[in-house]
Amino acid sequence: MAEAAPPGGAAVAVAKRVVERMLWSRVTVQRKLGGERPLPSAMPHTDVLRDAAAWQAAVAECRRLKLPLHRDKPKNWDALGAVATVLxxxxxxxxxxxxxxARYSSVLPWLRLFGLSDLVGNNLEFGDDVRRDGVLFRYGDITKTDFPDGRFDAVTCMSVVEHGVPIEPFLAESARIIRPGGVLVVSTDYDQDPPDTTGVTAYGQPVHIFSPDDIRDFVKTAEKHGLVLKGELALEHAERPVHWKRTGLDYTFIRLAFDRA
Structure with a gap:
């Protein structure tokens, strides 16, 4: 299979490849040198990033656990919450x-450091299969995979669904490939009063920041497919602690976790 054209052009692709190589080299060394890593402190399974203090606390916890930080520091909050829920x-x-x-994102490297070995990442941007420290990265559409029913204990999906992903097909497919008793963890861009994104695009798609009504609809659609929200849905936030420099937008993140009934 041919490599898909990278978003951002060749220079960005090279930079991402460098970050990826450095990350996985560090994971391999840490895993071989370290013993069993303590589990992350409990975090709410479903939560909104309400202020900068919350992502700063997540960064401090990552440092305590010796997890390689994501360079976009607020993203450590949703990744750590997803990893904590799975573990x-x-x-x-x-x-x-x-x-x-993405091969340079945090969830799979962190789970590998906690000793998990059956780890897969898929993306329409991937070409031929690639393994990093035993983790498989392969081409795949998250709304229509070729995995068997109940293949995974958990599916995570971090900061993806806002980029034009059809929500119901994604949730239906996640429910199909997660075993009963497993979990789905999704994070996305969110705001209790979303800024106007008319005409703003990124990665070839219109930018979408989920509103409270969007999130309620997401949860209802998940329920239709046997995915039951873990925790409470409290949608208010005091600050907009996320700034996307590329678009000039300020907003926050939400993380949603579901049990597969």
């Missing part, structure tokens, strides 16, 4: 798909 709900023997993954 504290399902344990270290879990099989996990990171849907819409």
């Amino acid at each position: 504290n709900t399902l344990g270290r023997a879990s099989s996990v798909l990171d849907a819409g993954s």
Whole structure:
């Protein structure tokens, strides 16, 4: 399979490849030198990033656990919450798909450092299969995969669904490939009063920041497919602690976790 054209052009692709290589080299060394890593402190399974203090606390926890930080520091908050939900709900023997993954993003490297070995990332940008420290990255559409029913204990999907992903097909496919008793964790851009994004695009898609009504609809659609929200849905936030320099937008993140009934 041919390599898909990278968003941002060749220079950005090279920079991402450098970051990826450095990240996985560090993971390999840390995993071989370290013993069993303590589990992350419990975090709400479903939550809104309400202020800068919350992502700063997540960064401090990552440093305590010796996890390589994502360079976009607020993203450590949603990744850490997803990893905490997987580990504290399902344990270290879990099989996990990171849907819409990037090889330089945090969830799969961190799970590998916690000892998980059945880890897969898929993305329409990927070409031939690539392995990094035993983690498989392969081409795939997160709304229509070729995995068998119940293949995974957990699916994570970090900051992907806002980029034009059809929500109901994604949730239906996630429910199909997660075993009963497993979990889905999704994060996305969110604001209780979203800024106007008319005419703003990124990665070839209109920029979308989810509103409270969007999130309620997301949860209702998930329920239709046997995915039951873990925790409480409280949608208010005091600050907009996320700034996307490329678009000039200020907003926040939301993280949603679901049990597969």
